[in-house]
Amino acid sequence: MGPGLFTDPTVGFYVDGVNYTSNGMFDLDLTDVERIEVLRGPQGTLYGGNSLAGIINVITKKPDNFTDARVSVTADTLERRKVSVGVNTPLIEDQLYGGLSLAFTDNNGHLTNIHNGKDYGAREDFVARAKLRWEPTYTFESDLILDFQRLRGDSYALGSAAFIKNNPDKVDHDYDGEDNRDAYGITLVMRNEFSRFDFTSITGWRDWDSYNSADQDASSQTNYIYHNIAKEEQKQFSQELRWASNTASDLQWLAGLYGYYAEYKTKSTNMLDYTAIGWGGPYTDYTNVEKENSGYAAFGQVDYSLTERLTLTAGLRVDMEKRNADIQSNNQSSPSVNIQGDKDFNEWLPKAGVSYAPDSSALIYGTISQGYRAGGFDHLYPNQDDPTYDSETSTNYELGYKASFLDNSLELSTALFYIDIKDQQVQQLVQSTNTIMTDNAGRGRSQGIEFETRYTPAPGWLMELGGSYTNAEYKDYENCAMTSLQSCSGNKMVNTPELTANFALQNTRPLTEQLSLFSRLDVIHVGEYYFNSLNTLQQDPYQLVNVKLGVEAQDWDVYLWAKNALDEYYSTVEFDFGSGHTVEASDPQSFGLTFNAYY
Template identity: 50%
Template structure:
């Protein structure tokens, strides 16, 4: 497959620095990387983490297994690969993984993750499971954590209801952090870019005694004044002042028992959504004209304890976790300063969750493997929102304030099991099921003065589902894997707390059914890995946003969709110096049934056969990495990431379209045994693209993607 022609973009009209120094650095990076990419040097092996294609181990099936032997579509990126590609968040991660698209804008409040075209609606619950070291993060407002001291990130595509339960009907993101051991280690990295953004990352680990108690600690800090200007208030916009930390105490109780105790903390503070009218932002991507200063602040605290027992015949693991999250968010929703047109919002949220996971698994018999478990979850969410509206410029009345208080209590209980049975030496049957029960309770006090109504409602709803999975895999004599599978996903119903319908403030569950065929192989003397998957997904009783004739937005089960496509992922370890990572996906995802009122025109429309939003049809990434010997114990690093994002829509009506675009990232650096210096540029072509576009009847608003950014990272490790 070849990439479409890379256009040379027109210069963005902006006040971003275009100094001779910046241009010179960009030229040096580009030509150096191109030179490295055409000059194969012979080098001694350097002290750097290498990916062994024969032993890429993942825990996506709730056990450790070789990724080439897992009968499902799984991607894995390792810590060194994240560092080389300057990946700091899941938004960066989505550029490197096929079929993964993160719909995010503004600060760190909203991370809506789409896999294979399936994702959440506006301010609804996630459609993926998100886990860090086995701990479930149950709210998409806390997905955008800082990626520091990561062992690997695993992405499971397709419904994962059997092992992961509800809210995983499109897939799972599983983050595994590095664990402390008997080796002392210290790592530090400081990054700085042309927009005066500074990022510090530290990680250290050390044994606390001779052989059984180890401590790991990591911290990150990010400060930026923002590269955007609020020209109406004559202030900088886009500031970030973020800090996060994680401590991990690992205790080898005896030869068979291991305990881990983790505490993590985040404090993210910054400006709110950098949105404005579409044509205005396209003309000046570095400017907004807000008359209201919004904020996006988040505090998060988590505690977890993991007990792992290595039994004689059965292994046991217990994961207990508690998380607390608080968010203060306000925004200029009208994105301007027009007299008689004002819409601002302010929301304070609190979220607490507790989860308990017990799992037992067999060992010692390769022909028959079983896993079973019990899971319990409970969370409480409280939200206080104030909306101020003045639409008098459009003849829709003067200033009105709306207030709402919502409280939600969610709980879940589940029992699950999965069996792998070798029918022959080459054929394995995998089957499993999960009995998943959830209960949703809510209290709503909504004072819609703009509509002259007050809604007060309390109630509870219960849901019970059986989530099956079955797969058949065939291991060829060359150890290639061919598999076919079916799995079911599910997202519970609940209470519409955004703009609930007074007569029907609830909605029902939605379901996904995934059919998949796959092929995995190691080729060329195990230097080339190849993973290919074709899928077909039916999404039924889809939870979508509906606009009623009285301009009320509700969540309702009014949609039915299909998504089908193909994914290809390959690693090629050319030699000790060179490696290549290529991934691509093609997705045809469409509504089959969806009738609603258009948010912009207030007219009824049939969206059947329209493309699902936030789903690029074609996406691809080609990463080339070179590490070669420079002599004097120095190593040259050159990295090129070429990212192609196909055209996609932001709305169900398919009226707001993002054309295809490229993101070209380049890095060049010098590395020694205990230090390194990297120069890098992101979005080297300085392409314009929209992160998001909205239209609620007053014109299209958008937030621009990040501009070309040149930076430097220096680091040390010993």
């Protein structure tokens, strides 16, 4: 679907029902996860904007009417160490329960900065999550969740492509960047079961502060400097109310209301000197941004069973959002910018579907659904004459089949999809000013097939196989480098490999009455893809092999593992803003040991 690097995300990310609306909020270590749900394709009807590509829904463990505790210790060859602990216990039997989980990660940094000889890539991360669950009656339940994160670390490990690809364990920085974050959150979930429906209220508050500084020129070259400092503050309040049927009938329904308010403030300073490449300097750019985003929505969905095997689905969401911005920018390469204003975005997001179960172990379905993400104000390098970009919308057509065979030992799931994207939000390089702007391409299209299987041929054995073919192209994208001479129509969408595949083989074998031997092999293939819409920066295909071997008991387990066992190189990011091809290397081969104990 394309990235949301400088815009709203394309994938909705939820933790215990609260939407993390900013990309910066995603990087949070969750130590008490119960399960993760993945919904693929536009989910606009029930989840609203920023869900064009799908939803990642994280559900953490609830404390209950018994005491359990756990501790985990991990260390690896990349000098990373992690300790996490957690406990859940009843505070008042059959009524009030509490839980607390803590995790601390310490990383000295496995890279070397050849400019000063110091280690690079250090990170200290502390997270905490406290829960209070109250069940005063059989029909009412409330969960209060408090979470906190404190992160201190080095900034991006960027470098020139020629240097990093030959020296993936090194950087050459003459400026020590930092990546510091503090995050706080409060979630209150209340549920009540009535005679004909269930009512749920989800209230969320997020506070996220960041200080990031980086050696963006990614070198120690004299008279060539691009150092950036950005201070960000984000606050978000959201409220969702849902009513859902709970009786056995041919008609099942869900209805809801949603609202949110978010504040975003950033102060960015760029210290620049391009004397070495003939662009002048030194000089300093400043950008101060204050934005307020708010939105309201009403949504509903019904499922009606025409027969025992045939079900029809219909849904609709009305979404209204407002963007307000105050942007002040002083850029040496262009006139000063002063932007103040607001813009409204309103969308109707329908969904229709049909499913047919030929028997109790198979399902055939088809859906048509719409998704979107709102437009907004381009604040990275704002343009006084064109400060905004429009909403992006998508229509998704999907036909799928799910089934189980051989007494449920073999599971198969496959889907064909076609996605039509209008006014696709894209980032464009303005070569004349060496800046990036967010704009709308005319049209995009993504189509393909996905499949996954799980097979248990014998007790203790598990085989998994999955893959996808995706043909994602810009169908109408002119002036993609802000010049009339360059068109990206027909080019591949960024970060979208045509072919992906994964294979896993897992075995659990008894050693004694109390001990079992666990082993697992994972192989992942990622086909070639592009980092830019011009399709000039390409990532070659690569394969990742992960191995895990351990001993498991009832109240403890220990594992030896290897990640990227064949030490495959690939880039996590590549770009060229006009002054050179810059990359960041992925994690190299690592071996580790993990010990878990349970009570």
